[in-house]
Amino acid sequence: MKLYHAAASPYARKARITLREANILELVEEIEVAPWTDPKGYRDITPLGKVPALARDDGPNLFQSVVICEYLASKNSQINLYPIGSELRWSNLRQIAAADGVLDALVGIRVEKLFHETEMQSKEFIQRQELTVLKSLDLIEENVMELEGPISAGQIAIAASLGYIDFRFSENNWRMSRPNLSKWFEAFSQRDSMKDTVPE
Numbered sequence: 001m002k003l004y005h006a007a008a009s010p011y012a013r014k015a016r017i018t019l020r021e022a023n024i025l026e027l028v029e030e031i032e033v034a035p036w037t038d039p040k041g042y043r044d045i046t047p048l049g050k051v052p053a054l055a056r057d058d059g060p061n062l063f064q065s066v067v068i069c070e071y072l073a074s075k076n077s078q079i080n081l082y083p084i085g086s087e088l089r090w091s092n093l094r095q096i097a098a099a100d101g102v103l104d105a106l107v108g109i110r111v112e113k114l115f116h117e118t119e120m121q122s123k124e125f126i127q128r129q130e131l132t133v134l135k136s137l138d139l140i141e142e143n144v145m146e147l148e149g150p151i152s153a154g155q156i157a158i159a160a161s162l163g164y165i166d167f168r169f170s171e172n173n174w175r176m177s178r179p180n181l182s183k184w185f186e187a188f189s190q191r192d193s194m195k196d197t198v199p200e
């Protein structure tokens with residue numbers, strides 16, 4: 001299999017952490033691409049033109065990190081990153097949804113700032129996305145006890161989102177009012193899968 005990624009992409013990082021935590025690194029070749037340059041042929045791999053994308057050996061390509069992560073996790077039945085007990089399942093999916101919502105908002109802000117001169121940027125749009133980040137992180141902090149227990153896809157998604165804040169929005173002092181999440185992230189960041197995928 002081939003996993004297309006960019007070292008700075010938090011969505012791709014989720015997939016790269018997943019393949020390490022699922023212990024299937026030997027099944028996957030990681031290929032770095034620069035999606036914004038629209039590399040030749042990349043739209044044939046994924047119509048979205050985004051990272052991550054996964055070229056499978058046993059079926060059609062996959063795109064969207066949420067799908068790729070679940071597929072990669074399914075490759076090792078010994079390690080269960082998607083808990084199945086009813087509330088545990090919803091809690092895991094809710095964590096993924098909140099973490100991806102944070103990423104969508106942050107990437108939206110970044111794109112707005114990169115693509116538009118300051119005077120052309122929509123302050124209203126940026127403020128809306130900032131509120132999304134703030135509220136989602138508050139929710140995660142309130143429910144931080146749900147992050148205890150065996151490694152899960154929800155934990156991976158949240159860690160990738162927090163890592164992205166530190167990487168691209170280092171002025172965001174998210175730890176200040178979220179001491180429990182901060183402590184959890186510090187411990188989670190010690191995992192080899194996290195150290196091995198630090199964004200560049």
Ligand SMILES: N[C@@H](CCC(=O)N[C@@H](CS)C(=O)NCC(=O)O)C(=O)O
Pocket residue numbers: 008009010011035036048049050051052063064065066107
């Ligand atoms: N919803 C997608 C988002 C992926 C995404 O936006 N990736 C960015 C890099 S962080 C990208 O490839 N952007 C290129 C583009 O939007 O054309 C996912 O979860 O995989």
